[in-house]
Amino acid sequence: MYVRRLELVDFRSYQRVFVEFEAGPAVLVGPNGVGKTNLVEALGYLATLGSHRVATDAPLVRAGAERAVVRAEMINEGRELLVELQIEPGRANKARLGRAPATRPRDILGALKLVLFAPEDIALVRGDPDGRRKFLDELLVARQPRMAGVRADYERVVKQRNALLRTAYLTKRVRGAGGDLSTLDVWDAHLAQHGAKLWAARLELAATLAPLVTTAYEAVAAGKGAAGLAYVSKTPAPEPASLGPAPAEAGALSRAPDGADLEKVLAEAIRERRPAEIERGVTLVGPHRDDLALTLGDLPAKGYASHGESWSVALALRLAAYELLRAGGSEPVLALDDVFAELDTGRRERLADLVSGAEQVLVTCAVDDDVPARLRGARYTVRDGEVRRG
Numbered sequence: 524m525y526v527r528r529l530e531l532v533d534f535r536s537y538q539r540v541f542v543e544f545e546a547g548p549a550v551l552v553g554p555n556g557v558g559k560t561n562l563v564e565a566l567g568y569l570a571t572l573g574s575h576r577v578a579t580d581a582p583l584v585r586a587g588a589e590r591a592v593v594r595a596e597m598i599n600e601g602r603e604l605l606v607e608l609q610i611e612p613g614r615a616n617k618a619r620l621g622r623a624p625a626t627r628p629r630d631i632l633g634a635l636k637l638v639l640f641a642p643e644d645i646a647l648v649r650g651d652p653d654g655r656r657k658f659l660d661e662l663l664v665a666r667q668p669r670m671a672g673v674r675a676d677y678e679r680v681v682k683q684r685n686a687l688l689r690t691a692y693l694t695k696r697v698r699g700a701g702g703d704l705s706t707l708d709v710w711d712a713h714l715a716q717h718g719a720k721l722w723a724a725r726l727e728l729a730a731t732l733a734p735l736v737t738t739a740y741e742a743v744a745a746g747k748g749a750a751g752l753a754y755v756s757k758t759p760a761p762e763p764a765s766l767g768p769a770p771a772e773a774g775a776l777s778r779a780p781d782g783a784d785l786e787k788v789l790a791e792a793i794r795e796r797r798p799a800e801i802e803r804g805v806t807l808v809g810p811h812r813d814d815l816a817l818t819l820g821d822l823p824a825k826g827y828a829s830h831g832e833s834w835s836v837a838l839a840l841r842l843a844a845y846e847l848l849r850a851g852g853s854e855p856v857l858a859l860d861d862v863f864a865e866l867d868t869g870r871r872e873r874l875a876d877l878v879s880g881a882e883q884v885l886v887t888c889a890v891d892d893d894v895p896a897r898l899r900g901a902r903y904t905v906r907d908g909e910v911r912r913g
Contacts, residue, residue, distance in 0.1 A: 524600075525544065525883035526883065526885075527544055527598050527603075528544065529593075530593075530594040531565055531594075532592040532594075533584060533591045534561065534591040535558065535565075536558045537908055538908065540909065542903065544901070547901070548898045548900030548901070549903065550891070550899055551886065551888070551905050552888055552902060552904055553904060553906050557907070562885075562910070563858040565595075566885075567639045568608065569631070569635050570635045570636065570637040570639075571661050572632065573657075575639060583612075584610060584612055589611065591610045600853075606634045615628070635856070637856045637857075638855050639841075640838060640860065641862070644841065645834065647837045647840055649833060652813070655814060655815035659729065660721075663724050666848065667724075670721075673717065680713045680717055684707070685804075688704075688800055688801060691704050714793060714806070721810045722789070722809075723782045726754055729754035730754075731847065736750055736751070736839050737751060737839075739838070742842075742873060743838050743870060743873055743874060743877070744835045748832065751816075751817070752815060752816070752840075753816045756810070758808060759788075796808050824836050834866065835870065838874065845857055845878075856882075856884075857884045857885070858884075858886075859878075862886075863893040864893050872895055874895075875895035879897040884898060
């Protein structure tokens with residue numbers, strides 16, 4: 524797969540811009556702050572319906588404009604596909620797939636498969652668990668777009684259940700007696716049902732991803748240390764759901780987690796934790812509280828990895844995601860946003876070796892010489908709201 528054309532209207536710093544791409548490597552060059560990252564951010568938004576830089580949509584719309592439009596034309600195995608997204612902060616976004624309106628924006632997920640590595644990814648190693656959960660869930664959706672519905676259903680249930688618990692908590696503080704919790708049993712059942720589906724999918728993904736992360740880290744770090752990955756749940760999984768040893772190759776799984784067993788475990792944990800949840804006014808059980816443990820040797824990467832090691836672990840996560848999507852039959856677009864400036868010469872060259880054979884690699888940089896020669900394909904100069912070839 525590769526992006527042949529990208530068009531932005533009132534997105535970030537661009538009033539209107541068109542960029543024609545080709546398969547192979549492309550380098551977007553320009554000083555800091557001229558909009559290079561905005562281009563790959565727009566593609567990332569099409570791929571995930573979220574930005575890797577901000578949590579809300581408002582900053583994505585150019586100052587003074589009411590909405591932004593991102594439109595991309597992709598080529599996948601010789602077939603053309605047009606995807607368009609209209610971003611309207613405070614209102615529901617609108618999407619088009621091909622020439623027809625999509626019923627929901629999430630219907631376009633999977634149309635563009637993209638793996639984006641950016642400076643913000645250091646937070647995957649050093650940051651809070653929510654960033655690592657987001658990484659897993661976005662990869663789940665990229666592999667199986669239907670998981671977007673599972674994820675949305677689970678998030679909706681947690682939000683509604685938290686609102687109910689919070690209201691009861693505040694009522695008790697003000698009046699001395701708890702509020703109406705008569706519908707809590709219903710939300711408990713929904714939480715266990717949707718949570719088990721998300722939990723099972725994450726367990727499987729983590730087990731499949733782990734050996735790929737180890738291999739990618741070894742390649743990037745030239746064998747200096749071994750990186751590991753494991754899914755850590757606040758709710759222990761039952762023995763039948765154990766995934767056993769890490770699989771040897773992408774797509775392999777020694778034993779699939781049993782969703783029915785996981786639902787029972789979640790339901791029981793919810794019952795046990797209900798008094799504490801009512802006391803605190805928040806949902807304490809479910810995959811929204813889980814984490815992805817990253818290790819270097821026998822130590823956690825967070826807090827122990829050096830700056831260079833942290834970068835290598837984060838890069839290994841993205842390279843593993845790329846290999847996993849590639850194994851699924853459709854090679855994703857790979858975007859490297861200002862990455863080479865953060866790497867030493869050895870890591871730069873090893874990264875170039877690993878990705879130079881990708882169908883399309885989009886690289887942003889401020890200095891041409893930061894990019895290894897193998898990735899200096901088509902060159903685009905970014906300046907003053909324009910993108911010019913050459």
